[in-house]
Amino acid sequence: MRREDAPLGVRSISTQIVRNRMKSVKNIQKITKAMKMVAASKLRAIQVKAENSRGLWQPFTALLGDTPTVDAKKNVIVTISSDKGLCGGINSTAVKISKSLHKLNSGPDKENKYVILGEKAKAILVRDSKKDIELIITELQKNPLNYTQVSVLADDILKNVEFDALRIIYSKFHSVVSFLPTMATVLSPELVEREAESGGKLGELDSYEIEGGETKGEILQNLAEFQFSCVMFNAVLENACSEQGARMSAMDSSSRNAGEMLDRLTLTYNRTRQASITTELIEIISGASALEG
């Protein structure tokens, strides 16, 4: 605790300083408790949507498999983060994973670019990887999230960024206290063809008949774009849930912390108060005994 000079003209020990601290800590506790309630209600609303959208990407993974180790020349890392802070560590883990992926996929004639969704990731990545950033999108949650908005966003990214493989990094909402960083991969149609020919996970793709459209290439193009928008939709919803959940637990621990601090301050306050009363008594009694003789 800081030592401050007592106000002039006061002879007893002042409890003003401690009282001021107690008032501000109590206010902080109230604010963080309110923020926790707000985050809890927002979480409830968006959790329903996120769970309903979980079936959306599963057919694509069942058809095209999950290929995190695909060898792609042009990698685009789509990092999804939140706009507002005070949500625990999810944004910093997302950025750390993006940077590690960048290092993992670096090599001769391989390039890695970032597409950033959310202010928090932008703040960190702009500092050291500015030249690798292709697109920055913020204020995603101004209007409630819906599929149309996300598909327009996906369309934007597909039009403006050249890619062989898109890697989407988000925090999947596992439960209110656990958020798992996840990486989803979407391949461009040319890469899908190449992997299908070379065998491996996509080897069975050739056995599928193609109905509709002019050529196989056109269908694969539509498929890749549709897959990207579906995966993005789910990723954005899951990340929003994780953000609210992380904020809930951060604010909860913050209000608990404030409560403990308040307890300690109350003890100090009482001690200070009693000490000042004792000092006054001693003065009075010694003054009285001095008068008597």
Add this chain to the structure above:
Amino acid sequence: MFRQASRLLARASAVTRSRAFSSQVPAAPAVDSTFVESWKKVNPNMEPPKTPSVYMTPRPQTPTSIPSKLTVNFVLPYASELSAKEVDMVIVPASTGQMGVLPGHVPTIAELKPGVLSVHDGNDTKKYFVSSGFAFIHANSVADIIAVEAVPIDQIDPSLVQKGLAEFNQKLSSATTDLEKAEAQIGVDVHSALNSALTG
């Protein structure tokens, strides 16, 4: 004392909530080991991110004989209409025409056009109007239908369909730029499909 009680209650409810989600992650996750290894080389101190296949229940293997029922997963962005439902037949509106899918169908990737999707199970049929999407039919008699928007046919209002059709026809005739023409054409296609869905 009451502060502790509320905190304990909140923790207890969080625990039950987390237990409810444990069924989401399957018992044996299919982790890609080459990815994990290459990750450890770059970043040994951090856990590698999970990949979506970990969160999925693995699909059944291709059976040797043709199964009797078709398993259908019909998903929309807002809901999973049907998940792992066993039916006899589905008719999907592929862009090359209505396509009937029975168990043992050849593996197919079909692009869908606006039309009617009907699910036949025994004697009852459920019909949905589907805006567009994709249908995958796998070798193990699992059909995945992903649509952007789908409504059951009985929830469509015929008068609104007629009004929409007239409106888009008018827009098409008065369209100037290619973009406007394309948008109006899409509107006409969807509304005429709706019309034929209601009448047919």
